[in-house]
Amino acid sequence: MPRSKPDTVTAVLARGRLGIPSVVFFVIAAAAPLTVIAGGATTGYAVTGVTGIPVSYLVVAAVLAMFAVGYVAMSRRIVNAGAFYTYVTHGLGRPAGVAAAMVALLAYNAMQIGLYGGFGAVLAQFLQSRYGWDTTWWLCALAAWAVVAVLGLLRIDLNGKVLAVMLVAECAVALVFDAVMLGHPASGTVAFDTLAPSHIFAAGIGAALVTAITGFVGFEGTVVFSEETKDPRRTVPRATYIAVVLTGLLYGLSAWAMSVATGPDSIVDAARADGTDLIFNLVSPHLGTSVVTIGRILFITSLFAALLSFHHTVARYLFALGRERVLPAALGRTSRRTGAPKIGSIIQSVVAVVVLVGYAAANADPIVHLFFWVTVTGGLGVLVLMTVTSAAVVSFFARIRHGEGPWRAVVAPLIATIALTAILLVTLDEFDTLLGVHPHSPLRWLFPAAYAIVALIGATWALILRAAKPDVYNAIGLGPESATASLRSPTTVRQPA
């Protein structure tokens, strides 16, 4: 609608708003591409013994793009759109919402804490091979932990420009490595075996798919920025699709390139022998030492960026739940000077250090038992969340009056729900393959059961709140907006921006 007078308010508030590139940088940097390529994909090959990892990344990217269609459409209509449990609350009811919140807390904590294993092991190895320093993985992990704990309390995350530089460098290094690996195939010819769609129906694919999902965790964060983008209607959807497609292609390409360089038949053995060093060992005969060293350093920095990002995610989840008073109100307070969600940040750090000390004391393997097991368990939790959220999107649009076409409101979310449910069921069925344990090992049930237990606790807590504190119950899912709930019937559904 054209107006004769200039709209100063809109103009002033538009200053410093984010465009598509900034949002893409923020979320891909949280997903940490080199961590996924050098750490996730290689360990995925090694632990699961499945060769279909590359095609899994592509399949998962397609499913998540489908999921994103309904997800971003709904994000414009709800408050506190940054958190999965808000969608579940609006789509499937408050008990389901609190259950989802508990699952999310466990899943993001698992992602973050698992990454310490990767960081510690990779940094210790780097210091050993380059400077001859003898350290242990847990010493490096604890050093990272201390830095993350302090930055969390100071509310410092990585600056947008730093993230952009790191991200571009990571992608460049990954592409150079891919080109080198594809230029030196094991058998002399480039083999496409690991990209064959037939892998999707092969044994162990569930393990490969959830490994792939784990690599994408973080992309859902685009909607957090919806109120701070220049044009929420376009910026957030496009940034989300770009993030999913770019990372999907990069992961798929890199995982495939590794299998070409080793030969599709020996990728699993090579990954088991070399671990997270695989990609660097494959390219180092053909590249200068400095390029490989830069790659290793970027691998470490990308792990750190992901650690810090997931730490903030957990602290903010706790803050939002504290504001709603679903969790103790003290969690909803911030540090006066820095504005950090102080108590949430401290809780996350304490949980992390307890787990780290436990792993160090038990002398467990940091890569397999901490990095891979715990992050894929986090990935499983996020898979559960995305499946439920997708169903919530369908239910939400079925119940409100809206102007979205059937593709965004019904078809895409429904396809995503079915696909995600299928992945979830196959994953649960093959969790022993994923962990690389005996089919009768209790561990295969222990990790998934943790989510069932916290979800049950969450739903029960919601029902207790309904009986004991109806005002708190009514504000579930509103996050900081819950402050307005007692005064007005809050606008849980808002007009799309």
Next chain:
Amino acid sequence: MPAHNEPAPPRRPVRAIGTAAAVSPRIADEFFYMAHDDQTGRPRLFDTALASGLAAALLVELYYERRITFEHGKVEVLQRLPPKDWLQHLVLDQLIAQPQHTDTRTWLAFLATTAYEQVATRMWQVGLLQQQQIGRLWRQRTVYVPTDINTAAWSWARLSQQVRNYRQLDHFDIALAGLTLHTQLDTALLDGAPYSAHAHLRQLVNQSWLPLRDLLADLSSVIGAGVLSHRTS
């Protein structure tokens, strides 16, 4: 228990009945003082909370001047007659000039971009603050420091004492109490006080006028949303 019937303590000394408007205390000025250290002028709050709190304080001034009110998250202009104070006048003009924006949250966000400089300038003009250059050559910047520590500390001390002694507050102090509570400055204000003092503060604010509470709820959600979407720029 609250001693409702005790006589109110003497008002702040700068205010004399019948003096010109320029020296009568203004809520944003007093909140500015409360949100900064009375000696060094260092902020006691993080940026978002300080800027949003000052923006809310400016809106409260207009509410107390009966120019605007707040209902269901919207600002409504009641009377277009300009207030005497230039800053109140300016803010009211902005509200009138942009009638297409009615959400309180939008106005809080908009005013927060300029509130700090505007309030500091207004206080500097009447001698409540003085400018000081600090920092080395290459990082020099201007900060505002209170000219008189006693004036600066008065609101803080008064509010703290009143709440700790479970007294009722006048309408001016209720607004300050609300801003303090919703910017989370109350932890410092009532540092070391028993839990019941915190509860008393919350009760005082929760029993105040509906429009004021409506504004404060939006202030709270603006600050909360700022915490959730924060990134280091």
